Amino acid sequence: MGIECSSIVEAPLTEVFDWFARPGAFRRLSPPWQPLSLVSEARSLADGRAVLALPGGLRWVAQHDRTAYNPPYRFADAVVVDGLASAPAGLAVHWKHLHEFEAVDATHTRVADKVDTPIPAAVLRSTFDYRYRQLADDLAAHRRAAARGFGPITVAVTGASGLVGSALTAFLTTGGHTVVRLTRHTPRDTTERQWNPDDPAPDLLDGVDAVVHLAGASIAGRFTDRHKREIADSRIGPTRALAELAARAGVSTFVSASAIGYYGYDRGDEILTEECERGEGFLADVVDAWEAATAPAAAAGTRVVRVRTGIVQSPAGGTLRMLRPLFALGLGGRIGDGRQWLSWIGIDDLIDVYHRALWDDSLSGPVNAVAPNPVRNSEYTATLAGVLHRPAVLPVPKFGPALLLGSEGVRELAAASQWVAPARLAAADHHFRTPDLEAALRHLLGREPAPADPSAN
Structure with missing residues (x-):
């Protein structure tokens, strides 16, 4: 039982080990389709402890083993009991994970994983395939930035706890950058600063090189007058106040979230x-x-830089999180006639766009953050159903979403049709990790890649 597997990544040994040792690595490697969330990350690979939330209020606690710690070649962790919430997993599941690193040559490293557990390798394979792709793609993204002279900087981020913000902050910290999370609550540690969106403190951005502004009320919901005011008020005023402060503080780069809703429904x-x-x-x-x-x-x-974002694909949030259980039950279907254009982007490709906005000085103004291959709603429906091996034959009449969103919400969200092209990114020869929808969904949902077409040459 258990699994032994490995992968070779294009990066020097010490660079790979350092990536694992930095804050954010656990989050970057955690498959988004699994029903768990990170509560706290280990502060040290030598003797730190990571805590994950499981369904039903349970906990998974992974304790690092000092006796196995040998940087930059090895570290290990095992599941332990630490309180009542962790007892079921800690007592019922044996799990010891050995992480090993070996230099193949000056620029390549073999990353090997050995897990001693009764869980079969077939169950674990998709998790480690995902981890190896994430590691390789993240290291490659940081390498492209370094080749353009982009070194460690301090980035202030609003909305850092959201779907995009949590992924972006983990990506930046594993890349050696310092992230200052601007939060509305009292700071819990030195990585946070309290931010009043209406009147930010004059010293809020002291020592900050760049700002990434992601905060804003969720657009999802019935388009009542109150909800529409929340959408607007949470974006326009706070953005202006933060931009004014960034100007006074001499921040070099201001990256603001935006949306393809700019182009109309x-x-x-x-x-x-x-x-x-x-x-x-x-x-x-x-x-x-x-x-x-x-x-x-x-x-x-x-x-x-204003990042006009398309429909973000991640089972951890957004539309895919809502659609996945319906499609898994065979209840998914196209909306109306299904001819609406859907301009989408995978969560990690979106993170790469924000990263590029930080390091590519040639980018300014609006940038369309969408994959280069938009699809119609009917194609999206068929692709998601195929990846999940479920039928999707019953169309969803527009009055269905209207019960939740109202007629205006359906027009602006569920039935919106926008064929958006990433022209600025294409001109910059930007690399997309998953430009194809099926490949993106298979990666995000832990499904095996589609079999190769033997007739294709």
Whole structure:
């Protein structure tokens, strides 16, 4: 039982081991389809302790073994009991994980995992396949930035606990950057600073090189007057206040979240690039004002990048989190006639776009953060159903989503149609990890890659 597996990554031995030793590594390697979440990460690979939340209020506690610690070649951890919540997993599941690292040559490292557990290798294989892809892709992304002269910086991030923010902060810290989380609550440690969105403290950005502004109320929900005010008020005013402060603080780069809602809810088959005019609708109005709120930073000479994000794919949040259980039960289906264009992006490709916005000085203004291959709603439905090996034959009439979102919400969200192209990224020869929807969904959901077509040459 258990598993022994390995992979060779393109990075020197010490660089790979250092990546594992930095904050954020556990989060970056945790498969998003698994029903657990990180509570606290081990502070040291020598003797630290990581805690994960399991369903039902249970805990998984992984204790690192000092006797096995031999940097940069080896570390180990094992599941232990630490309180009542961790007793079921700690007593019922034997788990000892040995991590080994070996230099293949000056620029390549073999990463090997040996797990002693009664859990069969077949069950664990998808987890380690995911981990190896994540490690290789993250190291490659940091290597591309380093080749352009991008060294460690201090980045202040709002919305750091959200779907995108938690992934981005983990990616940055494993890459050797310092992240300052701007939060509304009292800071828990030196990595956090309290942020009043309406009136940020004058010293909030002291020592900060760049800002990534992600905070904003969720767009999902019924489009009542109250919900629409929350969407607008949580974005426009706070963005302007933060941009003004960034200008006074002399921050070099200000990266602000934005959305492809800028282009309106339905532009037919028009291919939408960053040069296109704004469209119609509530979200177009909000995004236009949201982006305009970054003007104080740009006027002061700060490089401002506005990341117009498509439909983010991750089973840990967003639309895929809602759709996955329905499709797993065979209850998924296209919306209406299914001809709506869906401009999507995998969560890790979105993280790479934010990363590039930090290191690529040639980028400023709007940048479409979407995969280069949009799909129609019917194709998305068929692809997701295929990856999950479930049928999806019953169309969903528009009145179904309207019960949750209202008629305006359906028009702006569920039935929106936007063929958005990442023109600025394409011009910069940007690398996408998963430009193809099926490959992205298989990676995110832990499914085996599709078999190769023997007729393809």
